[in-house]
Amino acid sequence: MDPIQSTEFRKNLLIVIIAAAALSLAAAYATYRYYHANVENDLSMFLKSTSKIERGFIENFPLYEDYATPLMERKLRTYLFPAHMAAAAKYGIAPVDQEKGIAELVRSGRLINLESGADAPYYFYNVRKEFRVLTLEAAAGLRAVADRFYRNISLKAKLPRVKIAVSSALRPVSYQKGLRELNQNATIVSTHSYGISFDIFYDDYFVALPEPACSNRISKALLARLRTRMGFLLGDALRSQFRSVLMETLIQLQDEGALYAILESRQRCFHVTILHDGRQTPRPGE
Numbered sequence: 001m002d003p004i005q006s007t008e009f010r011k012n013l014l015i016v017i018i019a020a021a022a023l024s025l026a027a028a029y030a031t032y033r034y035y036h037a038n039v040e041n042d043l044s045m046f047l048k049s050t051s052k053i054e055r056g057f058i059e060n061f062p063l064y065e066d067y068a069t070p071l072m073e074r075k076l077r078t079y080l081f082p083a084h085m086a087a088a089a090k091y092g093i094a095p096v097d098q099e100k101g102i103a104e105l106v107r108s109g110r111l112i113n114l115e116s117g118a119d120a121p122y123y124f125y126n127v128r129k130e131f132r133v134l135t136l137e138a139a140a141g142l143r144a145v146a147d148r149f150y151r152n153i154s155l156k157a158k159l160p161r162v163k164i165a166v167s168s169a170l171r172p173v174s175y176q177k178g179l180r181e182l183n184q185n186a187t188i189v190s191t192h193s194y195g196i197s198f199d200i201f202y203d204d205y206f207v208a209l210p211e212p213a214c215s216n217r218i219s220k221a222l223l224a225r226l227r228t229r230m231g232f233l234l235g236d237a238l239r240s241q242f243r244s245v246l247m248e249t250l251i252q253l254q255d256e257g258a259l260y261a262i263l264e265s266r267q268r269c270f271h272v273t274i275l276h277d278g279r280q281t282p283r284p285g286e
Helices: 003-060 070-075 081-091 099-107 136-154 173-182 217-237 239-255
Strands: 122-124 162-168 197-207 259-264 269-274
Touching: 003 217, 003 239, 070 239, 081 259, 081 269, 136 162, 136 197, 136 239, 136 269, 162 239, 197 217, 197 239, 217 239, 239 259, 239 269
Parallel strands: 122 162
Antiparallel strands: 162 197, 197 269, 259 269
């Protein structure tokens, strides 16, 4: 190839390279515009749907401050520590003394691991994994509370599932003694050690938002993370409404003889002890 041909070849090659680069940039820009428009649309539709769900809860359920009456709160302080201890002694297992004994109790079937994950109707709020156990009857009682809670929501409006927050389940005696050192209001002997009681934190909830429609994998990845985050944010924003439903639920089940519940102001929870022989709830002192 003579010098002239070589120069011409390099020019043509450069033109081809520039053209290819331009085409690549144009394609990349078109792809960007496509995904940008579709992701933006998917996000907009998801936020509109979430806002509609939020309005549904606000319009159908009262704030706790407007709903709760002194009589209702007294109902959830009718059966106090002595009644719960008597129920624990009757229906629970022998108090679990040490954490190391939990695994054997699970293996023997005297305690069972509680449900967890996306399909569970509740989630754990600061509960160690090894303490997420209860007796079979108490685990069924927890499920019954969560299911009744959502049923009470569903009776008023067609809305997504709302999960309650379990802030305590089994607590060995040794663990309870440690709490006593940190909090003088904590009792050394607790019904939590019998595997028959649990606490529901009434200031935290999770709204299981429906899976959003996604036009591409970028939207799917983005909205999967946003969906979870928005579920907790809605739970926080609507916690006063959900607390009203939770109070209604616990009063119903206590009146039916399924459980005892205590409204605990300092710990911001409902302490629940499950009664599982089907008897009617007795009056205090009976």
